[in-house]
Amino acid sequence: MLRLLWLVPAIPLASALALAVLRLSQKTVAWLGTCSITASSVISLLVSISFLNAPPASGAYTQILWRWFDVNGLRPEIALYLDPLSLVMMVVVAFVSFLIHLYSTEFMSGDDGYGRFFAYMNLFVGCMLTLVLANNLLLLYLGWEGVGLCSYLLIGFWYRDPANGRAGRKAFIVTRAGDTAMVIGLFLLFHDLGTLNIQDLMHRAVLQWPIGSSGALAAAFLLLSGAVGKSAQLPLQTWLPDAMAGPTPVSALIHAATMVTAGVYLIARTHTLYSLAPQAQFAAAVIGAATLLMAGFSALTQHDLKRVLAYSTISQIGYMFLALGVGAWPAAIFHFMTHAFFKALLFLGAGIVIESLGGEHDIFRMGGLRQKLPVTFWTFLVAGCSLAGLPLITAGAFSKGWIVWGAYSAANGSAELWVVALAGVFLTALYTFRMIFLVFFGQQNSQVTRKPGPAMVIPCLILAFLSIAGGYIRTPFASYLSTVLAWNPGITRSPSFGEMFSEAIVALVFFLGLCLAYVFFLRRRDYSTVLASSPAGSVLHRFWFSDWGMDWLYDHLFVRPVVWIAKVGKGDPIDGFYAGVGRLNEIAWRGLSLSQSGRLRWYAAAVAAGTIVLIGVVIFS
């Protein structure tokens, strides 16, 4: 059964090709596009079951498809590597993709780019599965760039509006800036360790690099740059909010559940390297902590429903980076999984809300949708509670509570990081319930014009179930993952409080956020207006709303200079030199043609003058 593994990425890729080349009716497209992902997820489940029942002796299964190339010791293969970590990623990616494809069949119906949409989406799933299953960093990079490409294509899917194209290009270029650092990291790893196979790299790194050595540090930081770009962490997070220009299923799949967590996967996959580079690992923790706070504040100020969710995604991935950075490895992957469920569901719900209001994105113009869209309301509420971390019930509470505890107790943890993580819990609860109260409670402001059909509702129900049930598998999940990714406990100090205490504080902070949101955004909306219009409040509001001014900064620091240079250089300054030589020739030609006047006296005078000069030269030299 394991040998079917190659089909998992191959089927979506093949159907993407078919969808791109063939001209099919909308119905056929829907069938082909969804069935391929269904097949892929079913096969991934079968493979997983067989892997769980009879794990290979080495703990991992490698399937070599063919040798990519072989030159001078660089011999990457097109090969898949299945171990508990990639298995979790594969199953979650395939399954969430399946649900979102199902949703899309209805969501996108009637769009004139229906076939193109499913071709891109299938290509995305194929690339993402290649990324998580790759056995070497070069193949991983192929998937990595492939998902970036699909992200670009799908953000700019509605290409008639140039703003969408701009958002797509921004996403591609910003993430590629990180990728450039990552690819330099690949050069370094190959140069120092002589291979790109991930497992070999990790073995050789341990043998060759002492802890904290410069090679390990450089490699870890370069890979971290790639991860930061793809996962929209500081300082490369600016592309994700704009990426919401794409169709909502795209935001759900690519910009929430799967692609943006690729950075988390990369670091987890190469965690051995990060153990050798503690500074780089700690940097990941700091980046995660800073991002989760900054994005949390930004989410608090957004009006656009999808942008709230986008900042929330950035913030939640910040949690995963924090977990990676402190050494709470399984918590990061666990939070990836629960986040994939509840955040995909939030986006799917947001898609229904926006569609049913005829394309309205502003949460302040929504309201009271609780009665009109009851199923959507309940599923959205479940997902929101999971995101905010309603204790004991929701999956999000289990994963986030675990990270908060890790921020204190794991190897790199500290009381400061624990406090930051708690502040994040408060912010999350606040912005989540702000959103829920504004959208579903209070006065109804606009008319519901369209109700979702079964293809859109069923995925929401399944995801709602998972957003709750997913949390209860934490213990088996951790023990299963521990063979490849063990929790890295702090050994140097003994914690002054236990996990239960930490969880209790998390619960407390959650309810604090919930109550505050209730007061400010449901009970007394005028309080929040007063607060936001006070001098200090309005400055902060604008600052947070504009993503802490980072877009402005980058625009002035990078975009404008490059555009300016390009504008100035358009005519090719180097060519100016050659044009000058040409002009010089022309002037000489004009000068010389003047001398050829046809007047005999001038010629005679010139001959005489020349003779005198020559004689002079002969005599005086």
Added chain:
Amino acid sequence: MILGWLIVILIAGGLIAWPLARLHPLLSRLIALSAVTLDLALALVLATRDFGPGSTAGGGWREELDWSWIPQFGIHFHLGMDGLSFLLVLLTLFLGVVAVVVSWTEIATAVGFYHFNLLLILAGILGVLLSLDLFLFYFSWELMLVPMYFLISVWGRERRTHAAVKFFLFTQLSGLLMLIALLALYFAHHQATGIYTFEYQDLLGTPLDPHRAMWIMLGFLAAFAVKLPAFPFHTWLPDACAEASAASNLVLASLMAATAAYAMIRFLLPLFPEAVHTISPLMIVLAVIGILYSAILAFSQTNLMRLVAYASIGHLGFVLLGIFAGNSLALRGTVMTVIAHGVSIGALFLVAGAVEKRVQSREIDTMGGLWDTIPCLSGVGLFFALAALGLPGLGDFIGEFLILIGTYQAHIAAAAVAALGVLAATFYALRFVQYAFQGTNIHSWHLPDLAAHEGFVLGVLIAVLLWLGLYPQPVLQTLAQAASHAPALWR
């Protein structure tokens, strides 16, 4: 003998195709197409015979032809083929067929003369790629020049004369420098050994004092760097491409560049190893500057052909980097890039030509929203733009990755800055897609999508790029065979 046929068929085809156009242009096209296709078939025969799985391993010239030509001066008509020249011969003939096919509808005037020139250029390119006699090499090098001049000046756009003269002056002047250098080498060899010879194998070991070697090397380098074109000798290419037809641009940017890169690898590196080593830091710096400079300029262009021309110069900056990196990984990457660049940039020229044919303009500002009306051509354009920005899985990525990872072994900073060039390629490639194909269809165009022959040609080019990107091993394997002639380079 088969090598001689390769060249003879092309010249004969050209000579027959010229007058036949008076009877009917179609005859001329058919003759040209069959001549190039026949050549391609012969080359494929060679592929199975000399480089297939059954062929014996080891080095040496897989095909050789040696006729005495002007024995008094030690000049031979000496052709030889190894893995390196074979790959580029195959590329030349493959793109030659493509050029003839796309000219089918694009060229309507002076059809016979056009095909005569086209085939003569191809013959010259094969001569360059196969010559083992430096005089014959120089002869072939110059043979490419005049017909190319005509291709630009007769079938070009408004400012074609200016562009053609510029092209001619650049290449002719640099060619003269090479001639002087070649003669200097010839006499230096006589001085040292008492033998007059232009024979490649004999000249390889010519003892030269470093100073002299440097000057002779610079003479050769001038010709090769201009032809490639390398920064800062590149400015003739955008001008020429802005005026010439799409098929000529394919020949100009894809194939002429291949001959220049080939000449550097075959002649420059083995003939003057010390001089090359001395000058390589400068060349690496120029290559890296060229990569970034051309990427930024490509981003600012509004003429589609000019944009692609600067994109081409950027890729050729990688080629230059790979040649002078002094590393065999990078050198292999160079050949991969030459091939992949030939296909992807050539295809971008064809896409630009196809767009021009439909909207009657090369200016990117006048386009937009083409996806609404010609989705297939737009999708194909997107594909090749992605190849140009170095997307993994396509041929260009393999070449550039090998060049960069090879360069990194010795010149970390150069590799890191050049990697930024890959990022910068994203700027112009996406701008190309955005302005040409996306946006709103403000003109409410209803245009015909890809015709069958266009679709077929572009489809084959797509397949080749995918093959090069996903399974480049056959190419690299064939290249490995070339190592026996200059083991120091490829080790």
